[in-house]
Amino acid sequence: MFIDTHCHLNFDQFKMDLDDELSKAHSVGVKKFLVPSVCSVVWEDLISWQLAYESKGISIALGVHPWWASEEQCQQLNYLEELLSYKSAIALGEIGLDGLKDNYEIQCDLFEKQLGIAKNLNLPVTVHSVKAHSDVVSHLKKVKGVTGVIHGFSGSYEQAQLFVDLGFKIGVGGTITFDRAKKTKDAISRLDVNSLVLETDAPAMPLQHHRTQRNSPIYIPEVFNALLSIRDESEDYLKKMLLENSFEVFPGLA
Numbered sequence: 001m002f003i004d005t006h007c008h009l010n011f012d013q014f015k016m017d018l019d020d021e022l023s024k025a026h027s028v029g030v031k032k033f034l035v036p037s038v039c040s041v042v043w044e045d046l047i048s049w050q051l052a053y054e055s056k057g058i059s060i061a062l063g064v065h066p067w068w069a070s071e072e073q074c075q076q077l078n079y080l081e082e083l084l085s086y087k088s089a090i091a092l093g094e095i096g097l098d099g100l101k102d103n104y105e106i107q108c109d110l111f112e113k114q115l116g117i118a119k120n121l122n123l124p125v126t127v128h129s130v131k132a133h134s135d136v137v138s139h140l141k142k143v144k145g146v147t148g149v150i151h152g153f154s155g156s157y158e159q160a161q162l163f164v165d166l167g168f169k170i171g172v173g174g175t176i177t178f179d180r181a182k183k184t185k186d187a188i189s190r191l192d193v194n195s196l197v198l199e200t201d202a203p204a205m206p207l208q209h210h211r212t213q214r215n216s217p218i219y220i221p222e223v224f225n226a227l228l229s230i231r232d233e234s235e236d237y238l239k240k241m242l243l244e245n246s247f248e249v250f251p252g253l254a
């Protein structure tokens with residue numbers, strides 16, 4: 001079995017054929033999915049949607065994505081904590097920092113506060129870190145004791161290892177299917193096998209051979225094969241470790 005530890009299956013791109021896509025995913029061995037939210041507007045819908053799809057292996061994370069960071073979203077954090085304490089979600093996310101966006105200051109504020117909530121509730125986090133690895137590391141060091149996944153990681157071995165040293169796992173996605181992603185592939189090939197989990201970030205981050213298509217959890221086996229090709233472990237052992245790692249970092253998936 002494979003787990004897609006980060007996919008946005010509640011997005012409109014899947015509205016027409018989600019049931020079909022889930023059946024296809026199940027048939028290629030992808031049986032569990034962690035679906036994060038992007039802002040407060042979708043939290044309640046996501047909770048009821050998850051209940052309808054629970055039997056198909058869907059779990060959710062609640063949080064505010066850095067692209068949606070705003071004063072208004074900061075005011076929703078008490079409500080976020082309340083919703084999370086009902087145990088409807090198994091993680092906090094997607095949270096983090098994106099250095100390519102101009103709302104960076106409010107992103108930092110929101111990230112710090114959400115890490116605080118994760119710590120209070122003892123929940124793992126799924127983190128978006130784009131052009132911001134060193135700031136993300138500083139925030140994680142400040143809050144101490146929160147773990148989770150740096151999702152869709154791209155960067156150097158040294159950067160990845162800083163996250164691993166803080167107890168984080170590294171989300172391996174479609175990036176490693178690209179010939180040009182030399183630095184990220186080098187990083188992923190050298191990390192301890194205990195620190196890796198699979199994801200797609202569907203419908204975003206398509207694989208090299210599906211560049212023009214919507215990304216989907218059905219491509220997880222292709223991400224796995226790309227990973228296998230740059231690792232020394234046997235196929236069975238790598239599969240087993242990826243599964244164990246996913247359950248370790250997100251116990252609610254088990």
Ligand SMILES: [Zn+2]
Nearest residue numbers: 006008094201
């Ligand atoms: Zn995402």
